[in-house]
Amino acid sequence: MGKSLYIAEKPSVAQEFAKALRVNSVRKDGYLESEDSVVTWCVGHLVTMSYPEVYDEKYKRWSLATLPFIPEKFLYEVIPSVKKQFQIVSGLLKRKDVDAIYVCTDSGREGEYIYRLVEQMAGVKGKVRKRVWIDSQTEEEILHGIQTAKDLSEYDNLASSAYLRAKEDYLMGINFSRLLSLKYGNAISNYLGTRYTVISVGRVMTCVLGMVVRREWEIRNFVKTPFYRVVATQSLGDGKEFPGEFRAVQGSDWYQSPKLYKENGFKEEKDAKELIRILEKNQPLQAVLERIEKKRETKNPPLLYNLAELQNECSRYLKISPDETLKIVQELYEKKLVTYPRTDARVLSTAVSKEIYKNIRGLAALDYAGGFVQEVLAGEAYKKIASTRYVNDKQITDHYAIIPTGQGLSALRSVGGHGAKIYEMIVRRFLSIFYPPAVYQKVNLVSMIGKERFFSNFRILQEPGYLKVAGMPKEKKNTEGDGENLDADPALLNALSALKKGSILPVKGLSIKEGETSPPKRYNSGSMILAMENAGSLIEDEELRSQIKGSGIGTSATRAEILKKLVANKYLALNKKTQVLTPTQLGEMIFCVVNVSIRSLLNPELTASWEKGLTYVAEGTISQEEYMVKLTTFIRRHTDQVMAGNYQTALKGMFDQLSTYYQKTTKPAPRRAAAKKEEQTV
Template sequence: MAKLIVAEKPSVAMSYAKVLGATNRKDGYLEGNGYLVSWCVGHLVELAPPNIYDAKYVKWSIADLPILPERWQYLVSASTKKQFGILQKLMHRPDVDSVICATDAGREGELIFRLVYQQAGCKKPVFRLWLSSMEENAIREGFAHLKPSTEYDALYNAALCRERADWMVGINASRLFSCLYGQPLAVGRVMTPVLAMTVVREAAIAAFTPEKFYTVALTLADGGTASSKRFAQKADAELLLSKCRKEGRVTVQKMERKEKSESPPQLYDLTALQRDANRLLGFTAQQTLDYAQSLYEKRLITYPRTDSRFLTEDMAASLPGLVTDTGRALAVEEPFPIHVQQVINGSKVTDHHALLPTKSMANADLAALPAGEWNVLRLIAARLLCAVGEPHRYAETTLTTICAGEEFTAKGKEVLEEGWKAVERKVLADILNRKQELTALPNVAENECGILNAELKEGQTSPPKHFTEDLLLHAMETASADSMPEGVERQGIGTPATRAATIEKLVQKGFLERKGTKKTKVLLPTDKGKALITVMPEEIQSPEMTADWETKLLQIERGEMEPSEFMTEINTMITELVKNTEMKKGANALMKNKIIGVCPNCGANVVEREKGWFCESNPCRFVLWKDNAFFKRLGKRLDAHVADKLLRDGRVRLKDCKSAKGKTYNATVLLSCEADGRSKFSLEFEGGC
């Protein structure tokens, strides 16, 4: 008899097969040593679209809302039909006595496998492989300690509720608002509140009025600069300045020296890693996740989609060895301190422990890694060395003086012990944008001290910061913190595994755009994004409600809440939304599509939308698609400039078109229309091709 192992990706399946000795390659699976090893390719089985429940849903109409399936239907994804067929066949093979779910050890991985298993009509016993590392010994250990699939039923229920809630909000809200405002508007359970955060932040920045303030700065004869309090009126500061210059000395009131300590940072979870990679390296959250996933599959780091920053007690014994190996791989001189207990707390570990480099890193050819992967690996490895290190100790000195009846203070800082920061500086020197530390103050022996210079300084209050990916991830992670009662566990919006995809979707849909330098890009809502949030009712754009749902999904995952209770709540919310939402007054002007010309077929306006330039007149079928096959064949893109020329002149001249044989030529594209208004293109050549 044989066991069937189902992995999430072909590359992961290959790793399992190698360890288990299933070396015989077949079409869509590997076989050998009593195992069949196959794989899914993303979501093989997906929720059916509304028209599968009723053909009338092909047309979008408010009258048909809400769409709330009673019996959920699933379809095999068209692009992955072949692989599903292979898995179905393998599941029903007479010699297969059990199935091992070896997809990613998390909510989505559980869902991917279960839907395939059910859609295939399989009834054979299922066991679960749960890994945090792709190293060979971890894989062997995992297969030696498989668990019954039933232990993960609550995780599956949470995944199912998440998928169905997202479908219901997405389908109903997108149709409702698209019909109300006469254009396609994508609305999402997580996506829309995140967009709302950026719109609120930009409104706060736009409404901010900077206020000027003035201080007097004194350069002291014994070193250091002492500053006065802030003055709102320049005249008050100028009066103090002239008095200080006349007086020429300060009287020392007190000198305070406080020794302080900065504890080592915690290990990384995925969100903390994405934030640092964005701040220090300029990577998007999605890029960081992609690099981390690749490092995981290369066995260089542990499972990346984790929300924990601690390790379990059973890892304590092997940790010093891992730290030593990691230090050697990064050329950090020994001995360095290893305080294991700082990173151990099993009660704070959920599905997976914090991100770590693996033992395999010590013997890997790190120079062969792509730059992005190497930098992410360096961050993770450096964080391990820092997290088990000594505190960073420093002394802060505050000198309080009086001049012309006003108090002036000077601050200084002196490093006593570098601690964990010495390791961080050594490993990440080239990417840490560390500001110059404050210098130490002299010990003023006298009660008085001379003034070398006195000057007026002008400053102004700063507006809130634009969201970078680092700051937006933090806002998503801590969403609704202010409104939650003390002690309640908060989950924020989205999960570490999905936050990057949410940001990417907002950019791709044209609601957010990245602006700025290569390293420091800010995320700004577009006019389309601002307009969408302006017409959204509070409950759809509120981070509170979405964060509350995330907490309930976590309760379902732990078996503390019934899935039916959660789904009833979602049903009620959507039914109320459809019943109570009306078009906002004045919003039509706000939601207007950009008119770029006149339709050559019927004379109505042609407006820009996400996928192309469409005629606004209903029966007319004129459209210029952005992803245009005719222009693609010429090696060109149909962009706004080309669309504008075609609508104005009916023709556009293109240079350096490419023929099928790779030769280049110049030509003019002529635009005409079919009887129903569909666009038709033809070429006028300027010379032989």
């Protein structure tokens, strides 16, 4: 009987497989072996796509005459720095005593691609090949994954989408980077006084650059509009007072007046003063309660973390980049503390929900979670979790949400940086779904002074529910009088609740609150990840985001790397303290070049549609041949358009406008010799 070969993506993962399989032999050079098993590993990618000059020496020199570069057959080569490990893995794959291969690379498109390239270069034939698909690195999950491993051919469509993703990034990067560098690189260099400029273009990267630049332009072009609101301070007696805000609703003398900025503010202060003068004619100055509405409002625990949601919250609260968050949560995964991090799902699978008590029970030893664990296990909610919105097999593609495994707690001491805090965030989010909603008491009032109506809204937390696990919100008093007063005093709320329609309320005074419109917010690294996930729309509402379906820009595995590359290229600047993203002068200039030449690269919806197409290939809805026809047609068409265009003069005018926002300091642009890495994103 032959041996089984297990191939992991990293040495640390291979070690976990070896433990689970009881491969206790001495570690050999690049693998572990027992009587019936061999465990080896890649070190990330071992094989990559060849540069154009490998196809023909003429492609080494950048020239418009050689574009577009679209080979009939793509060439691949072993990465020199990991050649030794490739030879080890290749030799094991072809060993005569190995008759079954278990592919244990990361369970996703990129992990599939890593193995398929190795198999392709090694020339493996005549072996049984199984795909191990796991959601955590616990021994139980590893053994279950091996026992239920499917034939590798069932993942052929996923492999096709992985190959296409790489070809797409390769062809767009090489062709459009060379094309725009040759056509307009000198325009940037001459303007900045540098030797030459490589314009690095990428399917996802350029789109994200466009989102940041457009937002910056919106902020620059924003004109603040002042407005003036009238607030009535109404008395309940016993020193209790509450504000009410004027709104020009139907029945008001100011209804739809051109003097208004929206219904609750005047464009000019003199008109607000005129309203007060008219109202003060009513003596004694008092308000009549026209309507009071009291109701309970519930707020459900949020959905579980996917990678984008976790990166957003870590950027917001911990002020760390998405790339750093991914590194930390990957470490937590490799130490068996959490499930697979590169996931887009925010729910659990039905199968996992049936065993969820194991995850909960394993958290009992945590100081901040032990009491909550006891409460959860003493209740019934965890037994019925499968019937809630937190379990939905249809919303899961590769992996379910990020949750704690309940194992490996001893490893927490060795997790660096913000690891313990991020783990706590994941634990609290997980446990909160087994708690009831938070309950608020709301009181909304409408009072009248003369013919004009004043509105007051109050809310107070009555039952914390899941908030005692997830953390109480930092609510602040609404001093603007617009919306809800969130930290209303309980005594005040009780007094308000006792009011009845027709109650007379003395008005202690009328005042003017001056405000002004605010410009759009800049993206920070976390909100950009969310915007990428939602195809360019920054949807801040957590509930609404959960309803968005379809592929976004990039994938959960690549978005952080895209931002990191834009910062490394000096196209974007990242404030490490605030995580706010802003364009650089070079980044804005490159945006202008793309905007006049290949504008569709800046379109988030179009960029997302490419990703959606890859999903269709993975699902088997469209063939890889169909996708390649669409891709090559796109590249040829836009190459011809750029060749025919000439926007040098127009760009000079754009650069002049941009320069007023930057100090006139220049830095050397990247050397063309170093551009190979810029043009190939694989």
